[in-house]
Amino acid sequence: MHEATAPVFAVVAPAFLSQFKDIEDGQLRTIFKRLGFSGMVEVSLFADILTLKEALEFDLMIQTEKDYMLTSCCCPVWIQMIRKLHPELLKKVPGSVSPMVACGRVVKRLVPGAITVFVGPCLAKKAEAREADVADAIDHVLTFKEVADLFEAARIDPADIPTDLREHSSFAGRIYAVSKGVSEAVAVTLDRIRPDKPIKVKAVQADGVPECKRLLDDLEQGKTTANFLEGMGCAGGCVGGPRSLIDRAVATAKVRDYAVQALYPTPIDNPYVVELLQRLGIRTIEELLEDQEVFARHL
Numbered sequence: 001m002h003e004a005t006a007p008v009f010a011v012v013a014p015a016f017l018s019q020f021k022d023i024e025d026g027q028l029r030t031i032f033k034r035l036g037f038s039g040m041v042e043v044s045l046f047a048d049i050l051t052l053k054e055a056l057e058f059d060l061m062i063q064t065e066k067d068y069m070l071t072s073c074c075c076p077v078w079i080q081m082i083r084k085l086h087p088e089l090l091k092k093v094p095g096s097v098s099p100m101v102a103c104g105r106v107v108k109r110l111v112p113g114a115i116t117v118f119v120g121p122c123l124a125k126k127a128e129a130r131e132a133d134v135a136d137a138i139d140h141v142l143t144f145k146e147v148a149d150l151f152e153a154a155r156i157d158p159a160d161i162p163t164d165l166r167e168h169s170s171f172a173g174r175i176y177a178v179s180k181g182v183s184e185a186v187a188v189t190l191d192r193i194r195p196d197k198p199i200k201v202k203a204v205q206a207d208g209v210p211e212c213k214r215l216l217d218d219l220e221q222g223k224t225t226a227n228f229l230e231g232m233g234c235a236g237g238c239v240g241g242p243r244s245l246i247d248r249a250v251a252t253a254k255v256r257d258y259a260v261q262a263l264y265p266t267p268i269d270n271p272y273v274v275e276l277l278q279r280l281g282i283r284t285i286e287e288l289l290e291d292q293e294v295f296a297r298h299l
Contacts, residue, residue, distance in 0.1 A: 007111055011118045011138065013121065014099075016245065020148055044176065049102060053295055056285065072091045077233025081213065086219075091117035096296065096297060104137030125231065168270075171188070173267065174258050179207035207235050207240070237252075
């Protein structure tokens, strides 16, 4: 890593809380830098941006009580299930990339030549990163287990590592890692940016492959009245991913604690979101619906 000729960034999933034994969350950035990374970026900042986009999509798509949309762009298993089992529903899925892809693309745009390494609990992200239409974003994917092995091989001593935890994301972006988190994030953001919209988010969620399939079947059979359907392939959401290193209930509690500690309740209140969008040439949040290069995906 120290011999890399290009800057290398660790792109860390929102489920990272307390994943690494004896290492405080705020120490991760310093550890990655000591290993030769140029920096660490929390994907939750980009979950913020995608939350804004999905709230705007909801405002656009949901005009009557019969309208509905499907999320979540963050879970490749859920998206693949829709593609394979119910392709007719793809028109109800907002055309958004995942927060991982958004993060990788923005890092590469702001730091030309950068190498991006996603770190998370999900094995399916390895396949997502290779999909042709988003393969420009993430160069490598490491699971929490693989990173833990890397830390062990490097003989990281937590006692010697200073804390460097930064407030770059809102409550909404941080809550993505748990089941119902995306629905909650979009609902609070919609209320913030469109407080007068008469139709509110009425969500139903499924986590785990069997429950996701059941939700899609219920939708096809007219058994749900929800207007916002969220699916995550792993039980409990991303915190239940196959390479998560801690108990799912503990991970859920850690993520929720981190979310409520956020300085900003929604993405629109987050100055880092506003600054980042401006650096990308996006002057108003409504322009997120027009973007076709960074945050959009044609499913």
